[in-house]
Amino acid sequence: xxxxxxxxxxxxxxxxxxxxxxxxxxxxxxxxxxxxxxxxxxxxxxxxxxxxxxxxxxxxxxxxxxxxxxxxxxxxxxxxxxxxxxxxxxxxxxxxxxxxxxxxxxxxxxxxxxxxxxxxxxxxxxxxxxxxxxxxxxxxxxxxxxxxxxxxxxxxxxxxxxxxxxxxxxxxxxxxxxxxxxxxxxxxxxxxxxxxxxxxxxxxxxxxxxxxxxxxxxxxxxxxxxxxxxxxxxxxxxxxxxxxxxxxxxxxxxxxxxxxxxxxxxxxxxxxxxxxxxxxxxxxxxxxxxxxxxxxxxxxxxxxxxxxxxxxxxxxxxxxxxxxxxxxxxxxxxxx
Numbered sequence: 001x002x003x004x005x006x007x008x009x010x011x012x013x014x015x016x017x018x019x020x021x022x023x024x025x026x027x028x029x030x031x032x033x034x035x036x037x038x039x040x041x042x043x044x045x046x047x048x049x050x051x052x053x054x055x056x057x058x059x060x061x062x063x064x065x066x067x068x069x070x071x072x073x074x075x076x077x078x079x080x081x082x083x084x085x086x087x088x089x090x091x092x093x094x095x096x097x098x099x100x101x102x103x104x105x106x107x108x109x110x111x112x113x114x115x116x117x118x119x120x121x122x123x124x125x126x127x128x129x130x131x132x133x134x135x136x137x138x139x140x141x142x143x144x145x146x147x148x149x150x151x152x153x154x155x156x157x158x159x160x161x162x163x164x165x166x167x168x169x170x171x172x173x174x175x176x177x178x179x180x181x182x183x184x185x186x187x188x189x190x191x192x193x194x195x196x197x198x199x200x201x202x203x204x205x206x207x208x209x210x211x212x213x214x215x216x217x218x219x220x221x222x223x224x225x226x227x228x229x230x231x232x233x234x235x236x237x238x239x240x241x242x243x244x245x246x247x248x249x250x251x252x253x254x255x256x257x258x259x260x261x262x263x264x265x266x267x268x269x270x271x272x273x274x275x276x277x278x279x280x281x282x283x284x285x286x287x288x289x290x291x292x293x294x295x296x297x298x299x300x301x302x303x304x305x306x307x308x309x310x311x312x313x314x315x316x317x318x319x320x321x322x323x324x325x326x327x328x329x330x331x332x333x334x335x336x
Contacts, residue, residue: 031058031059031060031077031092031093031096032057032058032074032075032076032077032082032092032095032096033055033056033057033058033074033075034052034053034054034055034056034057034058034072034073034074034075035054035074035075035081035114035117035318035320036071036072036073036318036319036320037052037053037054037056037070037071037072037073038069038070038071038072039066039067039068039069039070039071040052040064040065040066040067040070040071040072040084041064041067042056042058042062042063042064042065043062043063043065044059044061044062044063046063049065052064052072054117054118054320055114055118058074058092059092060092060093060096061092061093062091062092063089063090063091063092064084064089064090064092064095065089065090066084066085066086066087066089066090067087068087070085070087071083071084071085073286073318074095075110075113075114076096076107077107078104078106078107078279079104079105079107079108079110079276079279079290080280081280081284081286082095082098105272105275105276105294106275106276106279106280106290109272109276109290109291109293109294109297110290110293112293112296113289113290113293113324116293116324116327117323117324147170147251148167148168148169148170148204148243148245148251148252148253149167149168149169149170149253149334149335150166150167150256150333150334150335151166151167151168151224151225151334152164152165152166152167152302152334153258153302153305153332153333153334154255154256154257154332154333154334155256155257155258155299155332155333156257156258156259156299156300156301156302156332157258157260157298157299157301158230158258158259158260158261158300158302159261159266159270159300159303160266161229161230161231162227162228162229162230163227163228163258163302164225164226164227164302165206165225165226165228165241165243165256166224166225166226167204167224167225167243168224201222201223202222202245202246202247203221203246203247204220204222204243204244204245204246205219205220205221205243205244205246205249206218206221206226206241206242206243207241207242207243208228208239208240208241209239209240209241210237210238210239210240211237211238211239211240213240216233216239220246230258230260233260234260235260235261235262235263236260236261236262236265237259237260238257238258238259239257239258239259239260240255240257241256241257241258242256259299261300269294269295269298273291273294273295276291276294277291283314285311285312285314285315285318285321286311287311288307288308288310288311288314289307289308289311289321289324291307292304292305292306292307292308292311292324292328295307296328296331301328301331301332304328305325305328305329305332308321308325308328309325312325
């Protein structure tokens, strides 16, 4: 029979066991998540080696082995990355020591990046393959010359005094195409390069209204993009825009919007972007990608696309960066 003293002892033992279990669980928490890997394996028992792939979580007691010609890009819980390109075996806890924790902002948005890469593995069920043409792959789709397609986000938040609105006849080449060079160019720069005399720019009518449909601006244009000065518009408000062919009013794009962040919202995003730069630096592809994630989470899609392109231009060999870019294009309605 259990006495009160024995029951107390059993309760204490159970409590100690629970504490040990919780501590052990935290000790085993993920240190790295795999961004991408090639010809690399890992083990957590020193005997059974498994192929390392995107999304795998590595703990401090794990070990990875990189074969000749192999590589692995690992995302630390702090948001920093470790690139392992030299052949050999490496203890994860030693690699972890190379990644110093910052303020946690980079880690937060790095987590969003990894979540995006590891969800929805079946790309055949999405428009992913269609959008891969923007990043260098090819995909054939039938389009009508009697249809307008978006070349800028169908809905986006913006910071600053300008927003780029863009469109095209659907059989034209997309302006948000595969990154080539000059990562620091603005969207307007990229559009203007393709809006010369050789470009197919039909006459259109652009209409800008407030959220209630009150017309703010309407003009005829012979270009396929407009860098619109919004400095006179009220911040913290939603605006709508549409465009239609001048000679075919039924050929149109409607229900497109942009929202101008107020000063407080803009400052918060800019502060987080600055912190990411402090934690990850300003010269790496990964820094560009994590900043793109920050912008995307805040629905600043135009800025996000620019950062994704910059990341791809810095390191075009990482297919996952192109995958993120294609997903963002799909999300904002930019299709071929």
